[in-house]
Amino acid sequence: xxxxxxxxxxxxxxxxxxxxxxxxxxxxxxxxxxxxxxxxxxxxxxxxxxxxxxxxxxxxxxxxxxxxxxxxxxxxxxxxxxxxxxxxxxxxxxxxxxxxxxxxxxxxxxx
Numbered sequence: 001x002x003x004x005x006x007x008x009x010x011x012x013x014x015x016x017x018x019x020x021x022x023x024x025x026x027x028x029x030x031x032x033x034x035x036x037x038x039x040x041x042x043x044x045x046x047x048x049x050x051x052x053x054x055x056x057x058x059x060x061x062x063x064x065x066x067x068x069x070x071x072x073x074x075x076x077x078x079x080x081x082x083x084x085x086x087x088x089x090x091x092x093x094x095x096x097x098x099x100x101x102x103x104x105x106x107x108x109x110x111x
Contacts, residue, residue, distance in 0.1 A: 002102035005031040016047025035076035057089035
């Protein structure tokens with residue numbers, strides 16, 4: 001699994017784009033590495049899932065999988081390419097966000 005950076009592409013199940021934000025800037029792989037809880041509570045742009053009684057994905061919720069169990073930066077777990085969490089879109093509890101492209105292949109970890 002690759003480490004995820006500020007440049008990585010993360011999308012909801014409908015292809016909406018998650019706006020990455022980093023809380024640390026001193027460990028980089030061409031861009032700052034994301035750590036817990038960087039992927040949580042982020043805006044989702046361009047989610048096409050809309051219509052009557054349908055709420056498009058607007059925010060990311062808690063990460064279920066994707067934080068390293070042993071690699072840390074300043075006490076925060078590194079985000080890995082197996083990232084998986086839910087969004088606030090309709091149907092609640094069923095719409096995921098995942099890494100589409102880590103945008104780096106240099107640094108990997110098993111967990």
